[in-house]
Amino acid sequence: MHGKEREDMSVQTSAYATDTLPADVDVVVIGGGAAGLNGALMLARSRRSVVVIDSGTLRNAPGEAMHGFIVLDGTPPPELLRRGREQVRQYGGRVVFGKVISAEPAAPSAEGDLRFSVTLPTARR
Numbered sequence: 077m078h079g080k081e082r083e084d085m086s087v088q089t090s091a092y093a094t095d096t097l098p099a100d101v102d103v104v105v106i107g108g109g110a111a112g113l114n115g116a117l118m119l120a121r122s123r124r125s126v127v128v129i130d131s132g133t134l135r136n137a138p139g140e141a142m143h144g145f146i147v148l149d150g151t152p153p154p155e156l157l158r159r160g161r162e163q164v165r166q167y168g169g170r171v172v173f174g175k176v177i178s179a180e181p182a183a184p185s186a187e188g189d190l191r192f193s194v195t196l197p198t199a200r201r
């Protein structure tokens with residue numbers, strides 16, 4: 077399947093409660109599907125400040141239920157992600173509904189750490 081066809085299969089799920097976008101965090105996770113939320117959960121548990129930015133075009137949104145996923149077999153995909161967002165937030169992570177349009181190197185921190193600047197539409201940064 078070509079990339080364009082694959083892209084067209086994505087389904088916009090409904091927007092969900094969004095947290096405020098912090099000015100500075102240790103990690104920005106782009107995409108709040110299963111992979112992004114799981115990564116964010118581990119980072120938040122490791123006491124990193126983390127924000128997940130997600131545009132909500134969940135890949136398996138057309139499916140009524142997930143299968144072959146231990147414990148949660150039969151769960152509707154949006155429910156998995158709702159619970160995932162809740163768990164990330166329980167550890168202090170934030171989840172922002174929006175689409176990242178660019179990620180670029182920025183000036184290093186005072187300690188010399190590499191930094192990146194992430195841009196959303198409507199000039200949210």
Ligand SMILES: Cc1cc2nc3c(=O)[nH]c(=O)nc-3n(C[C@H](O)[C@H](O)[C@H](O)COP(=O)(O)OP(=O)(O)OC[C@H]3O[C@@H](n4cnc5c(N)ncnc54)[C@H](O)[C@@H]3O)c2cc1C
Binds near residue numbers: 133138144176
């Ligand atoms: C029809 C279908 C049915 C499936 N059924 C099952 C099943 O029964 N069991 C199973 O285990 N797996 C199933 N899968 C596979 C499963 O959906 C994927 O393995 C899983 O969704 C991958 O998770 P992911 O987080 O990598 O990506 P995705 O679920 O695709 O999530 C990526 C997220 O990143 C966001 N994003 C992308 N670009 C940006 C950007 N620039 N800025 C902000 N956000 C962005 C998207 O909006 C999306 O919310 C199915 C897949 C499909 C297509």
